[in-house]
Amino acid sequence: MKGRLCDAYAVRISDGGLRHDPEQLAVLDRLEAIGAALEAPAPRRGLLSGLIGRPVPGPVRGLYLWGDVGRGKSMLMDLFHDALEIDAKRRVHFHAFMQEVHARLHEVRKTGVDDAIAPVADEIASGLRLLCFDEMQIGDIADAMIVGRLFEQLFARAVTVVTTSNRPPGDLYKNGLNRALFLPFIALLERNLEVHHLHGPKDYRQDRLAGSETWFTPADARARTALDAAWQTLAGGPGKALRLAVQGRELVLPAFRNGVGRASFWELCGRALGPADYLALAAALRVLILDGIPCLSRSNFNEAKRFVTLVDALYEARVRLVASAADVPEQLYLEGEGVFEFARTASRLRIWWSRGGSNP
Ligand SMILES: Nc1ncnc2c1ncn2[C@@H]1O[C@H](COP(=O)(O)OP(=O)(O)OP(=O)(O)O)[C@@H](O)[C@H]1O
Ligand SMILES: [Mg+2]
Structure with a gap:
């Protein structure tokens, strides 16, 4: 990915679509690094590597990009997603994703399995290395109670997450019902994603x-x-x-x-x-x-x-x-x-x- 993202940004500036913004450039630097790691050959996760005691490589650390409205978070994530030369990537609005997760859980539960999250995580992670979420927010208890286990399993399947949000991880589901049960999800995000505040000059x-x-x-x-x-x-x-x-x-x-x-x-x-x-x-x-x-x-x-x-x-x-x-x-x-x-x-x-x- 070396420089490709910054080049794409420069092209958008020279054609008049975007204005130069150093705060955005700093984000592009982070995304370039993530992109380079993702474009490197996928880590092998065969059964053997576990058996012979070699540690299974974790996913490439992702990015949690948060800030006020209109700062360019979605634009930067789109630029990154489009420039990344791998097929195993997906960009989805967080709300739409959670609707899909609930629908899949509903289907899997019909089969009578004990833990529906594992097969759903399998389906989602299958053939995927990068999940880009736009507008992560946790609005209701139904989402709050499953994201922890779901994301834990996605990370365990070496999926990298890049997400935008209007609030820092610590403020997700603020004042929500049963919030104590949600806190491990915040810790999980902070472990697996670099948190970056985009506080650009304008909306x-x-x-x-x-x-x-x-x-x-x-x-x-x-x-x-x-x-x-x-x-x-x-x-x-x-x-x-x-x-x-x-x-x-x-x-x-x-x-x-x-x-x-x-x-x-x-x-x-x-x-x-x-x-x-x-x-x-x-x-x-x-x-x-x-x-x-x-x-x-x-x-x-x-x-x-x-x-x-x-x-x-x-x-x-x-x-x-x-x-x-x-x-x-x-x-x-x-x-x-x-x-x-x-x-x-x-x-x-x-x-x-x-x-x-x-x-x-
Ligand atoms: N550097 C820039 N110069 C000019 N326009 C920009 C720049 N960055 C972003 N924009 C434009 O501003 C608008 C808002 O950007 P974007 O949707 O990425 O903001 P956001 O941070 O995701 O906001 P929100 O939090 O509301 O989702 C878009 O039309 C985008 O193309
Ligand atoms: Mg946005």
């Missing part, structure tokens, strides 16, 4: 939003192209569906990448979703790109009410909104029950719009 995502329009009207082909461009700038590549478990149900956001989600108005407000869904969505996102907000009135009262709830949830969670709509916020809802309430929504939308997507 680059905010920078990108500040200079650009965030409300496109009317919601025509031009607006669609503008939202496509906003996606490209903020998400930086193709999205994948994000599945969120909300009160035992599944909420699917059709496109998600690097904290940026995209959906149409009808996908989010045309279905029977409620406050819990919008809160979960807001908690998972930094930016929502919303296509095609129509004029609202008595005839689509339910959709309008959901839209008000969605905007409140986004606003409280400081999620930025980029949208296309039939009209400017104040002209969206002119007649019907709810007009009065919508005035507050319009004002929140206006604040986002006039401040280039930032909340007060």
